[in-house]
Amino acid sequence: MTDLLLVFPNNRSRAYGALAATVAAISAPVQLGLTAAFARKAGLSVAVLDADAENLDPAGTAARVASARPLLVLLSTDSLNSGDVTKMAAASDTLRAIKAAAPGLPVAVEGVVPSAFPEQMLREEGADFVVQGEAYQQVVDLVGALKTGKPRPEEPVLGVWWLEGDKVATSQRPPLVKDPDQIPFVAWDLLPMDKYRAHHWHCFDDLGRRQPYASIYTNLGCPYTCTFCNVNVVYGKANFRPRTPENVVEEIDLLVKRYRVRNLRIVDNVFTIKPDLCEKLCDLIIRRGYDLNIWVYARVETVKTLGLLQKMKKAGINWVAYGIEAASEKVRDAVDKGSSEQVIDKAIELTRQAGIHIVGNFIFGLPEDDRDSMRRSFDMAKQYNFEYANFYAAMAYPGTELHDYARKEGIELPKTWAGYGQYSEDALPMSTRYLKPAEVLRFRDEAFVEYNTNPRYLEMMRAKFGQQAVDYIREILKIKLRRKLLEAG
Template sequence: MAAVDIVLINPGDRKQVYQGLGVELAAIEPPFWVAVIAAYLRQEGFRVAIIDANAENSAPAETAQRAAALQPLLSCVVVYGSHPSASTQNMTIAGAICRALTAESAGRVALSGLHPSALPERTMREEAIDFVVEGEGPDTLRTLLGELAAPAPDLSRVPGLWYREGELLRSTPRAPLISDLDRYLPIAAWDLLPMHVYRAHNWHCFDDIGHRSPYGAVYTSLGCPYNCIFCCINAPFGKPGIRYRSPERVVEEIALLANDYGVKNLKIVDELFVLKEQHYMAIVDGIIERGLDLNIWAYARVDTIKTANLARMKQAGINWLALGIESASPDVRDGADKRMQARDIKEVVRSIREQGIRIIGNFIFGLPDDTRETMEETLQLAMELNCEFINFYCAMAYPGSRLYDLAVEQGWELPVAWHGFSQHGYDMLPLPTRTLAAREVLQFRDDAFHRYFANPVYLDMVEQAFGAGVREHLVEMSATRLKRKLLGN
């Protein structure tokens, strides 16, 4: 096979991260940021290949052999993920891939992404790599490839790079954030990905659960203006903030996914899509004007929902909104710096559902000010809202978040292995609160999951909305008890 300049690798181990839930229930996400970087580098004249080891269940040795066969100057493992936790929880398998790449002499080896940007020096010291890319990545990789191809490479010219000089570690200042996303970042290189492999979450397709593929993802913005204590999403960007693509470019990419790849099920990967009304409604209008038949889900906050826009959003195919409710307690939310404006959560949920849009409610147990009583209040709120689907999380100290800095400062116990940061993993270790041990938080979360999904009121609602088949699917799902080392099972 012809040589390439760079192989971009998407790592993942669904069994390690999700246990039994990863076989059929979890999504197989297209690595949108890998595809964006690939498109940018290709636009700059480099020869690029992608190996999606996660989607293709490619073991580290096989992945490294495939990369080495391409004779790259650089193999770059991009540990990004489509949600914040996906980065750190994939570092265990990413490290194994890096060791295999080094053993196979698959060019120089780099790690890029959210986790490496959060802990660049530690990553350099612990992993079998030549470089860490700190920051967004595209400009760093472009400059690095240019230097590696030069007769006398000067790595000090590469922005956002960690490298070795003899026994010493060196680093350069981060590259500036990309200000004009449309100008510098082309439409993702979907042609380099195994598009037939990706599948949506089970809940995303409750209306047609037998057809979860094809599945696509598109970003309309980068970053988040908020700074919640539990979130690490801004680690590659260095600070809170948000930058937008033009609605026209976004709609163009959505149309390409729909028309060229047959994508109907679509995720908008923005940390917060429903924020800037002028932006998201222009995308909604563009989708409607093109007559695209889509099943979309996206993130919103309770306090960014505008009731007047919901009918138009539904018309565009936005069938699901994920709401970060986090806790029933305003004090607990304030302690996590959620900065949620006063809105009646129940009223907002009711207004969304009145327009036929389904809701995924996201809740966190074990935030710093949580007690057993406030966690029970949160569970009761979730059951009263009776959302079509919920995610119950434990508060985790993800590298790049302020909770991680606090955990290190306080000396709180953290997972020994990086995959212990997976919410569904066997080795998962949440944070304690001021009044609860980590074990108590995890036990409450796992019990809450089964209390919610076994609730007859919920199951009756699901059967009425989606049919008996989805009810049976959920009964089977909730029968899967996760094994937890911390809980002794």
């Protein structure tokens, strides 16, 4: 019998709506892959079912789980360094389907929402166990306890919650793993590597080469505290833990040599926090001569020198995504993202000089946003004419300060997990002090179309990536997102 079956549930069509079939990326579940590797190294027999990559619905996933009949199922609800909560909708449906197909089979859940609301996961979602925090040793200890019966409240498994009758049995989270070099590489051999597909914009230079694709991390956590962001919920606090560049490059080597990976996403929240480590990693990659197409997230304050950016470009980092969020300083300050306009401008200028493409990320509908400030954010994106712009509607994600604020202010929150999905038909953004959720969502959807049909943008894209990129953008625009909120009038 397999000790541990890790399941990444599928919510592609709910999270991405009409974009799911061909446009949305399919990314490896890095957190799940790390947990699998850790458990295997600790001596457990481990299997993985990436239902998202295999596009299995909850019933199909449950059938596979029932026939595998492991000692414990672990449902992973998001990926590493991620604030994504939309996977919860799929986790919830999959959990119910497993309970119907394999009654009595213990199911644990882990991730952002389970870490934020463990009791709710037990009482409302019907999970047998919740793993709060980083799911490494906890999972090994939980399987150990299940091998001899079940965990007992007098011998708690650190970070694991369950119900004893009507009472919640729990214990404090274990400390964070201090040195990520001690975590084994992702169990790539257990993942369906042929299924992963890069974001379309990441491959604008060659849209026929979106596969193979992998994700890797060089650091864990984020030292910043933006109030709308929940990337640190799993860790319990703001933190920053880097791997050594030597350790990272060994894993890249494996991905390149064994899986022929060219497209690589670095899933750090801020890749550039420690410039010396970035530089060292880039040197190691350059020395090995890989042909990589990498994208990273960075924060504008951490990008200070042209030299670093030039080295990043040489190592194959062709795209940097900056979270600019809003043009108005007042709007940014209110969510603790106080980057100044000069700093933003400087980072963009240096990145362009280095020849790196930019993804500009913006959020519409933050608490201080009104129509005028949202328009200023959009005009800023247009002015910079980024190679790609992500426009999000502000969501009060569980575990964030913004979520607490929304509750305190009586702001309507989504009633289903799918309501937090940016591209979901159920999407329900926050209202701002001046705008209703529908006004924010409509503005976001219209901004996306206006940006991508702007002649100046299309001209720049044609010059940089050729007609194929422009044609692809036009194809995407034909896909209409369904929004129940807007249909309701």
